[in-house]
Amino acid sequence: MNIVNKVTIRHLKENKRRTLVTIIGVIISVAMITAVSTLGASFLDLMIRQHISTDGEWHVQYKDVQKEQIKAIQEDSDTKSLALSSDSYAYLEDSANSSKPYLFFQYYNEAGMEQFPITVVDGRLPENEHEIAISKEIITNAKVDYKIGDELTVEVGERVDLSENDLLTQGYPLRRDENGLAEEIVINDNKTVTIVGMIKQPTWEPSWAPGYTVIGYVDETTITEKNPVDAFVVLDKLNGSLYDHATSLADTHGIESVNFNSDLLRYYGITKNDNLRLTLFSLAGIIMAVIIIGSVALIYNAFAISVSERARHLGMLSSVGATKKQKRNSVFFEGAVIGAISIPIGILSGIAGIGVTFLYINTYLDGALGSSVDLELVVTPASILIACVISIVTIFISTYWPARKASKISAIDAIRQTQDIKLSGKAVKTSMLVRKVFGIEAEIGLKNMKRNKKRYVATLFSLVISIVLFLSVIFFTNNIKKSLEMTQNDYQYDILIYGNGDIEKEDLAKFTTLEHVTNYTISEEASGHIETLVDEANISPQMKKLLEEEILAIEDGKYSYYVTLESLDDASFEAYAEEIGVDPNDFVGQDTPVGIVIEEISYEDGMTGKLIETKAIEAELGYTLDIKEYSYSDMEMEEPVSEFVGSIQIGALTNIVPMGVNTVGLGGINIIIPQSTMAELDVDTVPYLYLTSSDPIATQAAIEELNDLNLYVYNIHERRQQEEQMLLFMSIFIYGFITLISLISVANIFNTISTSIGLRKREFAMLRSVGMTPKGFNKMIHYESIFYGVKALAYGLPISVLVMLAIHYSVNHTFEYGFQLPWISILFVIFTIFLIVGSAMLYATAKIKKENIIDGLKQENI
Incomplete structure (x- = not known):
């Protein structure tokens, strides 16, 4: 040094x-x-870890692939691991849960069982196509006495909607109508399998799914043209080129459909959305x-x-x-x-x-x-x-x-x-006003800073x-x-219950007194096509932009809004009115019905892919909306028939959304009214029950025991918890x-x-x-x-x-x-x-x- x-x-x-x-x-x-x-x-x-723990790890999915295509995917330089998967349904005999009458077979190869979240609680996972691991819910919820070592012979196939002939997946609840089941399983194979393990109910199985999950084994040697599988790929290196590379690979080898795990890739900083x-x-x-x-x-x-x-x-x-x-x-x-x-x-x-x-x-x-x-x-x-x-x-x-x-x-x-130190007069000059107003100390302090x-x-x-x-x-x-x-969806409830046909709100009221229920709202939504005309000066700012760009047309200075008209039970409406700071009594007993309009909406622009927040309507309190219901009295008619059902005056504008209400998109409007007002209007309605519960699983089980009607039960507690x-x-x-x-x-x-x-x-x-x-x-x-x-x-x-x-x-x-x-x-x-x-x-x-x-x-x- x-x-x-x-x-x-x-x-x-x-x-x-x-x-x-x-x-x-x-x-x-x-x-x-x-x-x-x-x-x-x-x-x-x-x-990344949270997503993988609930939905599994994969980056690219190739749908319905054959042996040669699987080989090409496996040999691709970007492929790190390849999971194969397929699924089918079978009837579950003697199921105690009428909302879940099926077994849902989810087949994986060894890589798939590692990449997707499967928790074994007893025994092991299958190692060949003749073995299965069943969800423990089959025993605890469906009350079917299966145990490890049992041999089952089942007919498996695809779940099909009877009215539209569409394939149904686990994301769709059991379809019912006034005649009972509105779906069936189209059988295409017969299997004999042995139970070798029990698993915890998978996180990717919705609570309203009609089938209990059963894990099976994909044997690559049995894949045929009539029995294709899906390929889930984990890539070796992640970068923005993976979208073009996967699409090119699919085109080269004749794979018709490619999906990307956008949620997971987004956390890696990779997105196809420019x-x-x-x-x-x-x-x-x-x-x-x-x-x-x-x-x-x-x-x-x-x-x-x-x-x-x-x-x-x-x-x-x-x-x-x-x-x-x-x-x-x-x-x-x-x-x-x-x-x-x-x-x-x-x-x-x-x-x-x-x-x-x-x-x-x-x-x-x-x-x-x-x-x-x-x-x-x-x-x-x-x-x-x-x-x-x-x-x-x-x-x-x-x-x-x-x-x-x-x-x-x-x-x-x-x-x-x-x-x-600069001591020139100009450098440290201060205004005389400083001394007069604040005193000599302020002037010295100011000069100190300038020195x-x-x-x-x-x-x-x-x-x-x-x-x-x-x-x-x-x-x-x-x-x-x-x-x-x-x-995110603004879920304010744990369980949604609704029905079709002749279900009334009184039929839903019995579920509000169940154990563990902490809060509820019974709402009625107008089931028909409801519209109202809004003056050009009062339409959404985004719609005014579309008018200027000549993307949107308007007639006679008015634009037709679609209306989501919903009523809340008395207790829920009173609590909602107090939450937004208005008197609930101002909305009942009026000559002209009065409602609450949700002023702020969010929607996705289909052209740009943007998520846009805007006002649904630019109107003052007291603005009156004339409500019409449109219907086709004859199936061959080109124009619908409109019927005036009443006028509703805007009594409050708010950004707060009540439990269970989903805000509309651009060109629509939510109107919330008391149940007494809905009764005055000549419209058909569908009742909905929204529950919050201290134990949603137990509440769902209790609902299913009392479900003697054609009711749909959605337990979204896990999704709400994830959000x-x-x-x-x-x-x-x-x-x-x-x-x-x-x-x-x-x-x-x-x-x-x-x-x-x-x-x-x-x-x-x-x-x-x-x-x-x-x-x-x-x-x-x-x-x-x-x-x-x-x-x-x-x-x-x-x-x-x-x-x-x-x-x-x-x-x-x-x-x-x-x-x-x-x-x-x-x-x-x-x-x-x-x-x-x-x-x-x-x-x-x-x-x-x-x-x-x-x-x-x-x-x-x-």
Whole structure:
């Protein structure tokens, strides 16, 4: 180590506080980058594992393939593993559950049994085509006494709808009509199999599925043209070319249908939707740019605040014969030493912080939602490398400019620091209004900031970056959550029950008193085709755009809306009215029926693939809608017959959707009315019962025991739970991200201001030496805090709005909704910035005021 570097090390040790503050600044910056990248990678890993645990692992599906096609797929260079699958149905004799009278045979080869989630509770999985593993639900729910070792002879085939002759899958509940079953199994084979194991009911079997799952074995030697299978492929390498490659492979070998696991591929950052890809890349680019700028600012300020002290040190080196190159190398060496200490600690701190957070969160996930997977800490080499490179480059930039400038000035000027302090009248001129309004202390505080422009700009830049960073992340995460909510179904219930034919709402009421039922809503929906005419001025903004583009036609200044007309039982309507803040009594006993209109809707644009949020209708309270029901009185008629059924006045507009109601698409409108109003209208209705339950499985079993009518029962508890998990995981990511950025922003401000104040010891001692009282000193600090806060907000808020607009523009490639500033967050920032700046300055000056004035005037180092 040469003498200059030894002197630099000694200088760092003597200036312990400045060195420590600089190291802390770099540690915080590196920890921020590492934590953000680790949090993102861990979140995506969680989504991937969660999806695989419930739906299995596959990337591409080739439908109905033959032996030669299977061989071609298997030999493809991109294929990592290949799962084969087929299915069939058989009647389950003596099933105690009338809603599940079938056995659903799901056949897999060995790879399929590994790739798809199958949990064995007893015995083993089949190893040849003469063995099966049955769902334990067959014994516990269907009450059929099967056991391991039993031999079954069954006739298997395809499930077919009798009315439309369509094939039915497990996603369709049992079809019934007034004559009983409206479907049958078309037998095409006879099997004799032995039960070798029992499995837990698979996660991919819907609760309303009519068949109990039975796992069978696919024997590749038995595949024929009349007995094809589906091929599920796990790819070796995932990239955007997989779509074209799979399609090309299918065309080459005559495979008619190819499907992609879009949900899983999306978590890998791969999507066929160009708009979504553009949204993801642009959003990632914007938020990473904000984070990197914040990181650069944090590290740079840690060095820039102490430029004066470093310049003084370099001036002393120059006075004893150090060359320009030696002075520059001295500063670079200082940066290297600080980086060598800070970067490893920062990386470990970021990883450790996220790891501890995950330990706490996993406890909550297991207890609250019973999640099948835990958050795992995923540290990628790329994230560590990026954090290191950004930190090294930033430290180099932060040290290069001070060293370059200091190397050019004379030793005397560097020691006296005349290059930093500007005392010309123009440089420190302040308005007379400042003294008259705020007093001499405010004027001195303002002049203090102007005396050293570099220190002032560095502090101001730190504040502005913190504001932009915080508000941008808030807006970014709010948009991510909003986008996720638009893609999810808003399930507010666990079980849906409805029927056809002569089912009345009174027939459903008996299920509301079952054990475990915690809440319910009985609704009636008009079953006919209901429409209303809406004035052009009152139609949806999106429909007005279509009018301008001549995509939509309108007649006589009115547009025909389709109407979803639904009534709620008295208790549910009263609770709903109170929830949206209106009096339920205003909707009953009126001369003209009054209803609640759901104002905000979301729909997918078929042309662009965008998810768009817009108003269903732009109307004021009191606007009257004339309701007509359309029907064909003769099947040969080309035009339907309309019948006026009544007028409904808009009594409330809301974005809150009641339990069980699905919002309409573009050109439609939801109207919610009391059940008494529905009775006044001459329309046919279908009753629906929506239940929430503390034990949905037990409630479903009880419903099935009482189900002596042709009722459909949908238990969507698991799907609702999955979506709640998804929203919770996203909330964890969002609030963890916001908390991280908030802590970093506060640390950045405290770091910058405390260092800045520390470097002004002599200045403050001089003011006290000429008679400034403690009260006056405090007033000066308060005014400086106000000036910094106002100036930071003046720059930070407009820049933040520009970044928000860029984020909103990026999101609008895939999700279209109105731009809305996060006003609560902005108000929070305005309040907090003054609080933090004031607290930081008071904290930093508290120690200085206790020091002796003479010692302060003599102070050389901090």
